[in-house]
Amino acid sequence: MKRRYFFTAVLALSICVSSCKDFLDQTPDKILTNDQVYGDPKLINSVLANFYERIGYGQHIQGDLYDFTRVDEAIRYDFDNVNELDRNRWRVYDYALVRAINQFLFGLKQTTVLSDEQKAPLLGEARFLRAWYYFNTCRSLGGMPIVGDDVFEYVPGTDITPLQIPRATEAEMYDYIISECHTIADMLPAAKNKNSARANKWTAKMLEARAALYAASLAKYNNLMATPLQTQGREVGIEAGKASGYYQKALDAAVDVINNSPYVLQDKRPEDKARNFYEAISVKDNNTEVIWGRDFIYPGQTHGFTKNNLPTTLAQDNESNYLSVLLNLVEEYEPINTSTPGQGSKFDVGTINSPKFYATADALFKERDPRLGGTVMYPGSFFTGAEVVLQAGQLNVHGGKWVKTEGGSNAKDAQGNLITSANGPIFNSSLRLVNKTGFGIRKFLDETPSAGTGGRGSETWEPRFRIAEAYMIAAEASLELNGGANAITLSNINAVRTRAGVKPLINVTFDNIVHEKRVEFAFEDHRYWDMLRWRLADKIWTGNQSNETATRRGLWPYRVVAAGDPNNGKWFFEEKDMSFMYPNPLRFELRQYYSELDNGWLNNNPKLVKNPYQ
Numbered sequence: 001m002k003r004r005y006f007f008t009a010v011l012a013l014s015i016c017v018s019s020c021k022d023f024l025d026q027t028p029d030k031i032l033t034n035d036q037v038y039g040d041p042k043l044i045n046s047v048l049a050n051f052y053e054r055i056g057y058g059q060h061i062q063g064d065l066y067d068f069t070r071v072d073e074a075i076r077y078d079f080d081n082v083n084e085l086d087r088n089r090w091r092v093y094d095y096a097l098v099r100a101i102n103q104f105l106f107g108l109k110q111t112t113v114l115s116d117e118q119k120a121p122l123l124g125e126a127r128f129l130r131a132w133y134y135f136n137t138c139r140s141l142g143g144m145p146i147v148g149d150d151v152f153e154y155v156p157g158t159d160i161t162p163l164q165i166p167r168a169t170e171a172e173m174y175d176y177i178i179s180e181c182h183t184i185a186d187m188l189p190a191a192k193n194k195n196s197a198r199a200n201k202w203t204a205k206m207l208e209a210r211a212a213l214y215a216a217s218l219a220k221y222n223n224l225m226a227t228p229l230q231t232q233g234r235e236v237g238i239e240a241g242k243a244s245g246y247y248q249k250a251l252d253a254a255v256d257v258i259n260n261s262p263y264v265l266q267d268k269r270p271e272d273k274a275r276n277f278y279e280a281i282s283v284k285d286n287n288t289e290v291i292w293g294r295d296f297i298y299p300g301q302t303h304g305f306t307k308n309n310l311p312t313t314l315a316q317d318n319e320s321n322y323l324s325v326l327l328n329l330v331e332e333y334e335p336i337n338t339s340t341p342g343q344g345s346k347f348d349v350g351t352i353n354s355p356k357f358y359a360t361a362d363a364l365f366k367e368r369d370p371r372l373g374g375t376v377m378y379p380g381s382f383f384t385g386a387e388v389v390l391q392a393g394q395l396n397v398h399g400g401k402w403v404k405t406e407g408g409s410n411a412k413d414a415q416g417n418l419i420t421s422a423n424g425p426i427f428n429s430s431l432r433l434v435n436k437t438g439f440g441i442r443k444f445l446d447e448t449p450s451a452g453t454g455g456r457g458s459e460t461w462e463p464r465f466r467i468a469e470a471y472m473i474a475a476e477a478s479l480e481l482n483g484g485a486n487a488i489t490l491s492n493i494n495a496v497r498t499r500a501g502v503k504p505l506i507n508v509t510f511d512n513i514v515h516e517k518r519v520e521f522a523f524e525d526h527r528y529w530d531m532l533r534w535r536l537a538d539k540i541w542t543g544n545q546s547n548e549t550a551t552r553r554g555l556w557p558y559r560v561v562a563a564g565d566p567n568n569g570k571w572f573f574e575e576k577d578m579s580f581m582y583p584n585p586l587r588f589e590l591r592q593y594y595s596e597l598d599n600g601w602l603n604n605n606p607k608l609v610k611n612p613y614q
Contacts, residue, residue, distance in 0.1 A: 013110035025068035026303075038111040041118075046106055048122060051129045052198075054097055059138040061305040061444050061462050065322050066349040071528050072541070073421070074323040075552055075582055077436055079429040084592075090528070091595035092136040095147070095368045101130045102151045110278045124187030128199040128207070133172060135211050139529055140595045142611060143170040160536055166607040167235040171242060174215035178249060181208035184610070186308050193260055195284050195461060197295040202261040203428040204290055206465040209253035209473045216246030217533040225535055229593055229612045236594055236612055244481065251488075254461045258492075263467040265499045273501035274365040274373030281374070281524075282301035282460055282475040284445055291470075296460040302457025306390060306446040312390045312409075312433055313379065316452035321423070325376050325439035327553040327575065330365075331520050333372035334502060334582045340536065341503040342512035344519075347555065349573040352402055355395070357570040361557055364573065370501040375522050377440035384447050390438055391421040395563060395572045404558060404574075409434060417561050425556050427580045436581060437554030438573075443523050470522055471496050476513045484508035496520060543587025550585040589613075 002516060037043045059067040069076045070085060080520035108119055137144050145165035152163050168176070185204040193200060205499040222228050225238040232236030257263070266280035268567075272545070280289040296302050307323040347364055350356035358364055362380030365372060373505050377383065378389040393406035394417070407419035410424060420426060424435035447460035475493035478486055486505045493516060494504040505512060517530055531537040540549040554576040560567045591613030602608050 014235075019376045032475045034107060038107045038432045039113055041113055043107065043313040044111070044114070044122065049081055051104070051126065052096070053296075055132055055136075057092050058529075059523070060294065060525065061295075061460070062294070062303040064309060065305070066533040068323055068523060069267040071531075072326060072549070072552070072586060073329045073522055073527060074325050074329075074441065075436065075578060077321050077432050077434060079581055081583055082586045084543070084589070085537075087592040088595045091140045092133065093135075093141065093144075093598075093601070094133065098130060098147060099151060099367055100148055101126050101133075105149055107163065120187045121189055122186040125199050125206070126380075126471075127180055127184045128188070128204050131177050131184075131204075131207060132179075135207060135214075137176070138173045138211075139214060139532070142231075142594050143168040143410040143596070145172060145605075145608075146176050154254050161180060164605045165212065167233070169238075170218065170236055171234065171238045174211050174238075174246070177211040178208050178215075181205065181211070182253075186269065189401075190261075195295040196287075196290045196293050196463075199292060199462075202257050202263065204467060205253050205257050205261075205471060209250045209257065209470065210465075211590055212246045212250035213252065213473050213489055214529075214533050215248060215475060216243050219243035219246060220480070221533070221535040222577075226268050231609055231612065233609065235609055247480045250473050251481065254473040254477065257467070258474060259419070259468040261291070261467070261470075262288075263291050263470075265467055265471070265495060267499050273370035273499075277371045277374030277500065278442060281463055281466070282446075284459075284461055287389060288464045289466050289468065291467060292460065293464050296459045296461060297459075298456060298459050301401060302451075302459055304454065304457055305453060305460065308460040309441050309445060310452045311383070311390075311435070313389065313438055314386055314452075315421050315433075316450065318453050320433045321440065322433050323437050323441045324425070324437040324554070325441055326437055326548070326578070327439070327555045328551075329518070329522055330372065330376060330378070330439055330555070332459060333369035333375075334515075334519075335367055336369065336502060337367070338503065342498075342505050342509070344502070347573065347575075349555070350480065352404065352574065355402055355572045357560065357567045357572055359570055360570050361390070361559075363571070366390040369519060371519050372569070373442070375519075377578040379438065381442065383445065386425065388440070389418070389421045390420060390423050390425065390435060390440075390557055391559055391583060392427075392438065392574075393426045393558050394419050395558040397562045402572075405561075412416065413561070415493075418559070425554060427575070428578065437552075437576070437578065438556050439554070441523065463524060464526075468496050468499075472513070472517060472520065475516075477506065478604045479513060481509065481510050495557060535593070537588040537593070538590055541586035541588035543580070543585055545585050547585070550587070552582050552586070554578055 041340050043612055044379055046090040068074050083200045108122055144167055146168045154160060154163060172411055181204045185201045188199060188201045188204055190201045205433045219238040219240055220243040267276060269276035292588040307317045310320050329348060334344055360380055364379060381388045393404050396403055405419055410422040413417040413419055425438045426434050444460050450456040451458040461575060471492045475489055478489040482489060487601050489508050493508055517526060542550045546549055556574050556576045558572045560570045560572060562568045594611040597608055597610055
């Protein structure tokens with residue numbers, strides 16, 4: 001194997017991950033030599049900043065909003081006849097990044113412009129970003145080649161066989177990620193940094209915990225399948241006997257973060273739990289919750305998530321209402337006074353022939369887990385002091401019977417009463433910029449003036465790790481190791497639930513964990529991967545129209561307009577099948593648990609093997 005250390009760095013584009021001004025003071029736009037790059041601390045930081053820019057994987061607010069409509073959390077505002085989940089949509093395969101990081105590690109070790117003490121955290125950050133890459137690769141593809149710190153360069157005419165590295169087993173890859181994070185945690189500063197934009201010790205411990213939990217889940221739940229997914233060399237498929245060890249590692253790392261890090265569950269507004277939850281995730285000022293995220297700052301680094309998702313009546317630009325949140329998710333937020341804490345429940349709204357009436361548009365939803373209000377815009381919600389009116393139509397009385405009247409955007413009756421809001425929801429599969437389900441997204445929307453314009457954009461960050469996840473990892477791992485009545489299991493899940501404003505549990509079940517993860521981390525790139533690691537995806541997204549978990553549903557609000565009737569002015573809600581927009585139910589097949597390896601990869605490296613069902 002020939003290893004050559006020759007480096008040039010192309011530093012271009014607007015590279016910025018952090019709003020920390022000492023992280024990136026200038027943006028080079030030319031090719032520089034190794035001596036120039038590693039002879040200047042600012043350029044060294046610029047290279048590192050470029051790596052941060054390149055690791056945005058999965059659902060993320062700066063990315064394709066279509067990603068948020070692929071599972072059972074939301075749909076977009078126009079017709080979509082997609083009939084299955086794309087197994088390669090969130091596939092991660094970028095060994096050019098690994099090579100660049102390895103070049104950086106070598107160059108940084110050789111430089112004399114920084115002391116060993118100054119180098120250590122930079123080396124730790126680079127290794128963390130490499131581990132983050134490997135984690136995202138492993139959860140989509142299974143075990144893939146691990147190249148360590150080596151930098152390989154092919155010289156034409158030489159034997160390429162030594163450069164063709166076989167796939168690691170899935171367990172080996174998770175072991176590598178866990179070991180790397182455990183080691184580099186002590187290389188990184190333990191203190192917070194501005195807006196949690198850079199990795200620190202606790203970021204590494206969180207990835208250690210998450211990777212161990214994923215490995216544990218796969219070791220357990222893959223082997224509970226009728227036919228476990230597995231390749232001959234276990235590039236896919238972790239032995240069941242490894243589950244307990246991984247769960248213990250996940251628990252230990254998570255507890256370390258909970259007990260020793262400077263992060264705490266944010267609970268600054270106990271009188272308004274919905275607002276508190278929104279701020280804990282979406283507001284950077286004095287935040288105690290977010291451990292690591294992708295930061296944005298104006299000018300120069302903003303995104304259009306707010307512009308694209310504001311309600312129509314509050315739109316600040318020419319886009320709005322891209323995401324309509326599904327009733328599937330909304331019903332998971334349990335009633336505050338439920339007798340069955342830790343599980344969602346359906347709304348009992350009656351029928352058009354026997355309707356139930358509510359005094360206000362928000363009455364149904366204010367009785368639910370306050371995290372709903374911090375995540376979703378429901379009828380009667382407010383944004384920056386303005387009410388978000390969601391109204392599908394009127395409920396009138398004709399011939400002694402209740403009938404619905406619906407209209408176009410902002411339609412009014414002869415008396416000037418609103419029929420259908422400009423915000424929707426509206427029964428039209430092609431009309432853009434209008435809500436379709438009766439619910440919009442609240443999480444991540446920026447309240448800063450002009451943040452919804454294309455000219456300014458939003459600075460809202462994108463959390464990747466929150467302290468709440470440490471508690472949930474500890475709760476899940478402890479459940480698997482110690483049972484649902486164990487004090488560690490209960491204290492950790494109930495810490496999250498108490499902050500949320502819902503009843504504590506007295507015994508935790510696996511279903512409670514699934515529920516809590518869904519409502520706590522909606523739209524934070526957890527749902528899809530949780531369903532995969534628990535091997536639940538094919539069981540809930542069956543492709544069967546008669547299976548409610550596979551269909552997409554909304555809840556449409558109607559204002560009662562019936563002069564003289566005691567219910568005049570009240571609200572009626574009707575569940576709505578979204579098949580007029582999404583005719584095909586969600587379908588997930590066994591082959592989709594792992595992405596495919598492209599033929600080009602296989603041709604270039606015959607030592608790679610295909611994934612199951614490929």
